[in-house]
Amino acid sequence: MLNCKKLGVIGAGKMGRALIVGALQSGLLAPTQILLSRRRLAALEPIQQQYGVEITTDNTLLLAQCDLILIAVKPQNFDELWAETQEHFNSNHLVISVAAGVTTQSIEGSLGLELEVARAMPNTPALIGRGMSAFCLGRHAGTALAEQCVQLFSTVGKVVQVEEILMDAVTAVSGSGPAYLFLMAEAMQSGAEKLGLSREMSETLVQQTLLGAATLLAESADSAATLRQNVTSPGGTTAAALEVLSGGQFERLMESALVAARDRASELGKD
Ligand SMILES: NC(=O)c1ccc[n+]([C@@H]2O[C@H](COP(=O)([O-])OP(=O)(O)OC[C@H]3O[C@@H](n4cnc5c(N)ncnc54)[C@H](OP(=O)(O)O)[C@@H]3O)[C@@H](O)[C@H]2O)c1
Incomplete structure (x- = not known):
């Protein structure tokens, strides 16, 4: 089992959904340990019905309930996301972002907190459990978050850890x-x-x-x-x-x- 109280997925679109399906099917997380958010409730309801996970359109509620936060919105949605959630993050949150190009430093800077951040780049074969993911750690992140990344992304394929300077190259090779x-x-x-x-x-x-x-x-x-x-x-x-x-x-x-x-x-x- 993943060592977290509850995983909150902000942006339960294609990639967010693929990752929670992997985590559920592998038994890494129980449905009660997952809370998904996106802005359109109607798009969340079928996932709730199929997998029994919790859903919300309120990111602040998600941040209050979850300790491990997976951010899977598009890079262009980050400004809106920070405006809504910035004050609701705290330094105990562990954050994993899969957004292309968004650095751990920019996430730490936007939140103004010394919190543990990891950045990951999965790819679409994750949808069928054959993904290739790479992740890197931000400057406050420790080995426990690295282990959580390995566990989470292993449920949808292979995973490697790289230095952040190589993340855009990884995006070009395996992401795209x-x-x-x-x-x-x-x-x-x-x-x-x-x-x-x-x-x-x-x-x-x-x-x-x-x-x-x-x-x-x-x-x-x-x-x-x-x-x-x-x-x-x-x-x-x-x-x-x-x-x-x-x-x-x-x-x-x-x-x-x-x-x-x-x-x-x-x-x-x-x-
Ligand atoms: N697809 C890939 O191959 C791939 C590979 C690696 C990484 N990624 C990264 O994964 C991320 C998601 O990509 P995707 O392909 O899964 O896109 P997607 O299917 O469009 O999913 C993004 C989701 O974010 C939700 N969203 C937007 N703003 C939000 C907010 N403020 N709060 C909560 N939810 C919000 C959107 O739903 P609503 O409109 O209902 O809010 C949408 O479902 C991107 O950053 C991308 O760079 C994708």
């Missing part, structure tokens, strides 16, 4: 990463259709190929480069395709995409 694969799937599917395969057949071929390749990468002792070489005979079909991708500067494009995502994460925290 699923979208890169989805774009590749879209491109492969549309290319497959142009080669004469039906839409349904294209989707099946692409989905199973990406799933199989990702699983092979995770389970094999070989690196991505070795696995790629293993399917690339000189002068063969894969070599012909990879020549087009590399000639089109695929690697450079990916590098630039990661830099753009990293820089945007950093800007979001300053907005």
Whole structure:
């Protein structure tokens, strides 16, 4: 069980919900140990009915009842959130934020308290328990909060601890990463259709190929480069395709995409 009296989730949207579902399904928390908030009550009621957790639209009530606070609102909602809640935080609250780009220092500064803050970056495969999360600790946070992060994010996949300076890079790689694969799937599917395969057949071929390749990468002792070489005979079909991708500067494009995502994460925290 997670070592907390009650977990309060401020912003029970996609990510907040994924995390509480993981915590409930793994038995890390009982439904009575979870209080969820968002502004629209109608969106909270189905979660209450399904999981038996408590719900509220009142963040100040949540802060009065909970010791571990998970903030899962969008970065652009932080000013409004602080205006409503600032005076209701105290230095005994343990805070975990999953908002992209928002630093632990800015959270500590906005609250004007020496409280324990952790910042985490999960990704959407957390919705199916296959997430990749990274977290870092603020300057007042101790090993107990680190352990709570490990326990909480392990319920929805893998978790690693990093220095905060690397959080925007992590955001670019694993936070936004699923979208890169989805774009590749879209491109492969549309290319497959142009080669004469039906839409349904294209989707099946692409989905199973990406799933199989990702699983092979995770389970094999070989690196991505070795696995790629293993399917690339000189002068063969894969070599012909990879020549087009590399000639089109695929690697450079990916590098630039990661830099753009990293820089945007950093800007979001300053907005
Ligand atoms: N989705 C991802 O892949 C992903 C990955 C890593 C990190 N994150 C981070 O996770 C956070 C949430 O993302 P998401 O995709 O879950 O977005 P989302 O589905 O829009 O969830 C955000 C929720 O916050 C609620 N909210 C906004 N202001 C609030 C307030 N003052 N008090 C209480 N609730 C409030 C919104 O509901 P109401 O409008 O009903 O209030 C909404 O349900 C973001 O900061 C994002 O950077 C997301």
